[in-house]
Amino acid sequence: MKEKIISLLKQTIEELVQAERIPECNMDTITVTTPPNKEFGDFASNLAMTMASKIKKPPREIAKAIKEKMEAMGDIIERIDIAGPGFINFYIKPVMWTSVLNDIHDQKELYGTSSFGRGKKVQVEFVSANPTGPLHIGHGRGAAVGDTLVRILSAAGFDVEAEYYINDVGNQMNNLGLSVLSRYRELFGNEISFPEQGYKGDYIKDLASDLSKIHGESLLKEDTSKAVEICRQFASRAILEEIKDDLQDFNVSFDHFFSESTLYENNEVDAMLGYMKEKGLSYEDEGALWFKTSNFGDEKDRVLRKQDGTLTYFAPDIAYHKDKIERGFTQIIDIWGADHHGYVPRMKAAIEALGADKECFHALLIQLVSLIRQGKPVQMSTRSGEFITLKEIIDEVGKDVARYFFLMRRCDSQLVFDLDLAKKKSDENPVYYIQYAHARICSILANAAEQGMTPDMETAALGLLADGEDLELIKVIAAYPDVVTGCAADLEPHRIAFYLLELATAFHRFYNKSRVISDDGRMTKARLVLISAVRQVLANALALMGIDAPESM
RNA sequence: GCCCCCGUAGCUCAGUGGAUAGAGCACAGGAUUCCUAAUCCUGGUGUCGCAAGUUCGAUCCUUGCCGGGGGCACCA
Structure with a gap:
């Protein structure tokens, strides 16, 4: 209905321009809104007021010309009022x-x-939790927001792909392997000091126990590095399966799971580094390799390869986004936790450096979720392994309530999830x-x-x-x-x-x-x-x- | 110190360069011989954090300040 009013309005302006009642003007800025009060009609436009300063005529006079023209041509419009400083208020025929x-x-x-959306290719990347532990409540909000956004964009005529990026390379994964191995050794009575940065959740013990059922004691005899590798592979696969199950229970689906390790297998990281060097966007300093993000609005340059020769997290992430650009998306939407907001300028810099329009990249930042039970905050800490998982939330309040609660605030507003309210059937x-x-x-x-x-x-x-x-x-x-x-x-x-x-x-x-x-x-x-x-x-x-x-x- | 988000009714939050700034909850009273009362109706409250600027017009845009949260790694 609003579209019909806008097109009628455009037609009217064109005719007025042709009749030389008003000069040429920009038609794209026409806005039609729903007025705050029923007395002001079904729709309203402030067009006459915005035109007034440009064409130097009083707004009410412009409005009057539009009113007369439009009333004559309307099958839809019952009547038009001019109100206040120059609002044009439209009253639709009730039958319409x-x-x-x-x-x-x-x-x-x-x-x-x-x-x-005119069929434009859009990608939404969300959740993308490391396979080092179960999804927690914060991931839940990202999942609900991302999945709903995908559905909305799709309904609005975009060609949307939902993607999950799996960080299955690097320190965190090694840490996971070490954590599981320690618990495994513990099972056989070996007192081994648990890694300082290890994952302390009970699920690690469960994984160690599962591992012992498959391998018996045999891993005790392996080299530590080989045993860690076995633990890492076993655990990350098992955890990823669990994540996928949780997402399914949450009615969240992905078109594509993108594994970080494929970036290395396909030499995409090296290719990206080569590209940066070739374009003169990287340089060596103090034994590290830097990317000139400050050329693109970041506050300082960022390290790609550290002094010790290993890559930062940023490096494969650039390669990953290069891959996204090459897949032909006109909009790349990343949904991140708000604690990553400092990462946005450097990612934008990377997008621009890769030759894409920086406007095509959107980082949607999701604010923190805190839980309340019986009026008191529920303490959560990832490091200590004490956190409320998404699965627990779904089991407690149901998928529908959880999804709605995660979406009933703007993304950039912190969310207090009241468990008691969520369970009330009233x-x-x-x-x-x-x-x-x-x-x-x-x-x-x-x-x-x-x-x-x-x-x-x-x-x-x-x-x-x-x-x-x-x-x-x-x-x-x-x-x-x-x-x-x-x-x-x-x-x-x-x-x-x-x-x-x-x-x-x-x-x-x-x-x-x-x-x-x-x-x-x-x-x-x-x-x-x-x-x-x-x-x-x-x-x-x-x-x-x-x-x-x-x-x- | 620098950067980002937030600040709107008692509480939780929507909203907009425009007309009298809205909803839910809470509180009080009322409605069902009839399609599900997990419902509806009636009550009222605002320095839109503070101040200046841009504008015909600012709660909205700009700047500064105050308060809350988060971030400022050769971690991921």
């Missing part, structure tokens, strides 16, 4: 709104999708409130079906809905496509969560004021079409968040 019911009926689960819990709206509609539709009535577009008199509570509800579902494209354009998945709450509220209000199945046969038919459309939109929006739409509760 009911056409959205036809759209929803025709498009079903595709209602809300668009060609906004009106305080927004997830059940929303799902209940869907279940209620299903229940009404089932009752209607028992009486031999199903929603039928052909025979329903939709004109009956162009008023009162019915119209209010229609306006909410009509806004849905704009919400989806808005989320995609600004990379803000949390807006779906807020929209769902708004839609559920609108439906519950409608339910309490109006009966769907009544003695009035014509109204019953029309409202069955209406609630069936509402159900479809609830289901579509819930699907974007990866949350179930239950038929009964």
